[in-house]
Amino acid sequence: AQKITQTQPGMFVQEKEAVTLDCTYDTSDQSYGLFWYKQPSSGEMIFLIYQGSYDEQNATEGRYSLNFQKARKSANLVISASQLGDSAMYFCAMRESGNTPLVFGKGTRLSVIA
Amino acid sequence: ETGVTQTPRHLVMGMTNKKSLKCEQHLGHNAMYWYKQSAKKPLELMFVYNFKEQTENNSVPSRFSPECPNSSHLFLHLHTLQPEDSALYLCASSQDVRGYALGKIQSPLHFGNGTRLTVT
Numbered sequence: 001a002q003k004i005t006q007t008q009p010g011m012f013v014q015e016k017e018a019v020t021l022d023c024t025y026d027t028s029d030q031s032y033g034l035f036w037y038k039q040p041s042s043g044e045m046i047f048l049i050y051q052g053s054y055d056e057q058n059a060t061e062g063r064y065s066l067n068f069q070k071a072r073k074s075a076n077l078v079i080s081a082s083q084l085g086d087s088a089m090y091f092c093a094m095r096e097s098g099n100t101p102l103v104f105g106k107g108t109r110l111s112v113i114a
Numbered sequence: 115e116t117g118v119t120q121t122p123r124h125l126v127m128g129m130t131n132k133k134s135l136k137c138e139q140h141l142g143h144n145a146m147y148w149y150k151q152s153a154k155k156p157l158e159l160m161f162v163y164n165f166k167e168q169t170e171n172n173s174v175p176s177r178f179s180p181e182c183p184n185s186s187h188l189f190l191h192l193h194t195l196q197p198e199d200s201a202l203y204l205c206a207s208s209q210d211v212r213g214y215a216l217g218k219i220q221s222p223l224h225f226g227n228g229t230r231l232t233v234t
Contacts, residue, residue, distance in 0.1 A: 004156075033221065035222055035223075037225075042227060043202055043204075043227055043228040043230065044225060044226070044227040044228065045204060045206070045223075045225035045228075046225075047222040047223070047224060047225075050222055091157070095221065101147065101159045101162055101170060102147075102159075102206075102223050103159075104156045104157040105156060106154075106155070106156045107156070
């Protein structure tokens with residue numbers, strides 16, 4: 001079974017608007033971490049934001065915020081005030097307890113339109 | 115230099131060649147990883163080294179051979195590859211959180227820019 005599901009292969013958003021990228025996950029662990037990465041066309045994977053399973057508040061990092069709904073096992077990324085430079089692939093990932101490696105979803109390609 | 119550095123950025127090799135990919139991290143991390151990224155597929159974990167010991171080998175063919183001489187360097191030796199091995203190979207490092215509850219401790223992987231490999 002897929003551990004991380006990203007149902008949106010591609011998304012478009014107008015510059016300066018907000019956009020939500022969906023991510024659902026599957027785990028039976030109580031302790032886990034959720035991550036979002038950005039991959040521009042250059043190929044580098046850039047770490048954006050982290051949410052721990054015990055965190056009671058949604059994580060925020062600048063224009064990035066994570067809408068964490070533990071009961072629904074979803075960890076959607078919200079990008080506010082989109083910029084042209086936000087156009088990239090976005091990957092949701094999870095690490096379960098016991099220092100297991102990071103498992104990635106298939107990604108969502110975000111295109112910001114001027 | 116800072117972060118995770120991979121060389122070369124691009125590599126074209128024939129199926130009978132032998133080449134090596136190099137990764138170096140300057141973050142003081144103690145775990146290093148090789149991931150493979152093919153078109154239209156999720157990132158696939160290949161190898162994991164914690165404290166220089168290989169702890170994960172995800173059924174990777176023997177034509178890929180990792181080497182981790184110290185906690186800052188990781189190599190991927192390639193020989194007799196197939197055209198389907200053409201992909202972006204990403205190296206990453208992290209701080210091993212063994213003994214900690216992951217739900218409380220942040221331990222992101224930091225990636226290099228990758229090596230774009232083409233096998234002809």
